[in-house]
Amino acid sequence: MSGLSELERLDCTKILRQMAQTDLMALSDTVTNKLIIVESEKEAMETILSFSKSAEELLKRRKVYRDLIFKYLAKEGIIMPPTSEKHVLIKRTLELWSSKRMNEPQQQSSDNRAGQHTGTDPGFDPQILGQQFCQWFFGLLNSQNPALGQEPQNWGPNHFWPDAKLRLLARTCGEQMDEFAGADLVSLRLLALTREERLQLNPNLEANGLRAMSSPHGLVLVAVAGTIHRDTSVMGIFEQIFGLIKSPLDNNWKIKFINLKIRGQDALSDKEVSAPALTYNSTELQQLCC
Structure with a gap:
């Protein structure tokens, strides 16, 4: 089943929180083909993350502007040339997340509640x-x-x-x-x-x-x-x-x-x-x- 990993969800949330409310709402409509109506920024973020097929697909969305990714990388300690194009920033972001996954301990939750599957x-x-x-x-x-x-x-x-x-x-x-x-x-x-x-x-x-x-x-x-x-x-x-x-x-x-x-x-x-x-x-x- 395709979708975002837990690590990707957390990091994509950092990027989405920088977006204007109107852009978030528009992006939610795009991702769901307007099948789900959201009424707040939190609902919009939840919906965008749930219905995105991959992290790369989400980062390539038109409303996820180049500057948002640039600022996210800077906060993560990755300094890119100010003239970097969006596809270069996306590639570097995906590399960062891949390295995080490699370094992340493999842990299995002991919580078997259905609400946290x-x-x-x-x-x-x-x-x-x-x-x-x-x-x-x-x-x-x-x-x-x-x-x-x-x-x-x-x-x-x-x-x-x-x-x-x-x-x-x-x-x-x-x-x-x-x-x-x-x-x-x-x-x-x-x-x-x-x-x-x-x-x-x-x-x-x-x-x-x-x-x-x-x-x-x-x-x-x-x-x-x-x-x-x-x-x-x-x-x-x-x-x-x-x-x-x-x-x-x-x-x-x-x-x-x-x-x-x-x-x-x-x-x-x-x-x-x-x-x-x-x-x-x-x-x-x-x-x-x-």
């Missing part, structure tokens, strides 16, 4: 990320249910991108579709499922209940099925698709969108309730990944 590692496995993300997400969400008697964990909009979206389709007595936009509204609606409605969502993390895949542009899709409980009663089943994009500034995966389908027990067979499985196939998920 590195999607750009050559050995990155989206299925493993999917399993760990679901363990983390549903543990966090279910802890908000007062009926379980747990200490509520740190739930909030910080786990979502600012323009996150939630599509909730409920099939119980009838069919109802609701959509929510923005990290605050999405976070509050999901919270209401467990805190106010006192539901408990138990994901099926076996092979028939969980599937994950990644796109070349940094998006990871995680689809999972599971059962819904209230106290000792089984209320139905759910299927949930998460769209995850990594934030380069804090190295965490954040939720870009959620599609959640809930089916009440009245519309289900005993087999479906005892072993809920995904109905989405790989082709359908791949279309969401594009």
